[in-house]
Amino acid sequence: MSDDGPEAAASLLGMDNLTRFLRTWGAPCAAAVFFTLWCIGEAGRMGGSFLVWPGAPTLTALTLAIGLAAAVPLASLVLAVLLAAALLGHLAGPLSSDWAIYLGVGYALFFASLNPKTRAWHGPAAALVFSGAFAFLMVSRQYGSGVGWLGVLGVARPTMFAYWLMVSGLLLVIMLLCWLPGMALRLREERGWLTGARLKAEENLRHAEIDLVVEQERNRIARDLHDVLGHSLAVIAAQADGSRYLGKDQPKPVLNALENIAVAARRALADAQRVIDGVREDSLERAPQPGLADLDTLIAQMQAGQLSIERTESGAPVELETGQQLAVYRIVQEALTNALRHAGRGTAVMIHLDWSGPGLALQIGSRGAAPEGGAAGGPGVGAVSGSAASDSGEQGGQPERIGRGIPGMRERANLAGGWLTAGPDGADFRVTAFIPYSAAAVSPVVASAALPAGEPALALGRAGE
Template sequence: MAERYSPRAPAPVRLPARIADVALAAFTVVVVVAVALAAGVRNPWAGPIPLALFLGVLLLVRRRWPMTVLLLSVAAIFAYHLAYWSPAGWIWPVSAAYFTAAATSRVRWVAAIGVAQLVYSAIDARWIIGRNLTRYLIHTLGEGVLLAVLIAAGLAYAASRRAGDRLREADDRARAAEERLGIAREVHDIVAHTLAVVGVHLNVAADAIAEEPAEAAAALRLAKDVRNQAMHDLASLIGVLREGPTATVPQPDLDAIGKLVAEAQVTGLSVLLDEQGDRSTVPATAAVAVYRIVQEALANTLKHSGATEVSVTIAYRPHSVTVRILDDGHGHLDGGVGEGHGLMGMRERVRALGGTLTVGPAAAGFAVQAEIPVASSSP
């Protein structure tokens, strides 16, 4: 069975929709009364006006109870035609009710109600056959065509609503996947850097504990400090997840790169930081990306490359930021087995900002270089 749009549980109707319902109700009242007057009805209060008001009031709740509105509207038309002679049609006065009900999952019932109404109207107007067969055919076939158009329009509207819902769901899933990917990058960057630095300090402590206990104790204290900072960063990230998308937490930026360099230097790695240009022109998103790239590159250097020296060069230009991390090791690529989560995370960060990332062997060792475009400061 084909899937059809089914209204969700009743919810507060938005103001534009409520205004549209009021306008449609007023239009129905005016048209029904106008047609009655044009057809020669002398006393509109004796039938047409009460019918028009009743149909108009029903349209105010058509979104909440579409089938109920349709049934009551059709019943009112039957009562009107039984009580008063009228040249007015059977379908067009309740067009809005048919359209609304046809957009629900009960479209078959809507069609059955419409067909029953058309059959009755055809029988009721049989006296016209002897006088004007053409008029009779126009009367019956015209209302049949109108009913088909209203049901088709309701189905098309329901289909468009379903398509819109699917697009919104797809957008929601894409945003959720993007958020999960961002969270995974943050967790990886924090944990990978922490494990790399802590691992170096633990190795130092293990080697020195017998002969130089003071040096071993200092290495353990440094490892503990790095671990505590990582726990704080993870707690902040988890707090954001618990509190929802409106929660904010300060992200490390260019000012925190010096701390990364200091942590790497404490492990015995010689790190030279060279910043060129004015960092104040760099937007926050690019600043966080540069920090994470330096963090991941230094973590990989400590874990995999066997390097003793590394240079970090950051060039701030009017249209871009270039960051290059070059070490004298034998290369890494997240363990030497291909692109792991860290390198993938760097590529995704840079790509999201419209930049480029190159990673691979260099003349003096191994290099990571990213170029991230930024807004021009010139008008």
């Protein structure tokens, strides 16, 4: 496992939690335990009162130094050093138990090292001063040349300097051994911070690279759409206008058709430009989307394309969510477009919206002239490969092209919380959709009750497809 990966950052989490716990609660708890244990151990020598015990000032000061070590490390270390300078003059002999109280400075060093504000040299400097002062007072203050301590240590009367050097070195090692574990924990925590910051920076860099690639791809798609689609639509509009102005003697239906072509091309050009801008600026979803209020405009446009459309409604209209209104609009738009494409001009289309059930029941049926070479009453609304003819994979001996109309409509209905079916119904081709009033999906059995009277419940058994 690499030390530079996310696994390394995760492995540091437990140690970081330990460091934070020691920094927050460790020092106060250690100070309380230190004070309590010494009071218990020296209870028989206190003479019935803590205040008259000679070690009381030292124990109190060291307890305070330990308790404040993590919060205010510099003040704690200064207090510990001052103890060595001011209080060690009362150092007891080697057979006494009081002198070991001063080794509590090591606890203060440990907890002080956990604070990020503590400099790396603070601990060694305090340990050096304390060890030197402690050893000096042990040798020279009460026992002169250290005879009393030498007997206990088994040292054969060295010089005072050699004895001081030996004791101060031993004390310095003990103090540094108390300082270094805390520094190791703190450095490990800082390493975790740095690792987390580096991983965050790498993640941001990856996101920036992805955003850059996406932006470049958007610009490429926008350029291609502008160069190909925009140019073609502009040419169609220009040629339709030119043909209309040059052919003034043409029959009125021809002129109307040319005008409709030009208007539709310009409208498509505007829509294409909106899509291009949305692709380039990532603002397509923030642009206004069509809804139920735009159905009349859509029907008028398709009627100009020689479709005979009748729209009916039953029940009291209910306000649908924005996404549901867009789904209804796109389903109607796709169904009418497929009716014009597959059934041809002059096709009669019926659109019925029923608001009386637990959701909007939408039915779109078509009947009219089939495309050239097809039978009357052939595929109409939504007639693409989702029809029964395409289910066999062939029609008239030719493989049927896989279409996108019905799957797209069905997906929009599903995203709106409903369902959609499409298929032939006798001589008609019918699209049936249900959009619930709530976000929860409604089963086809419940929705079937919302179908308008007299209309066949087309393909309800396949509603779950």
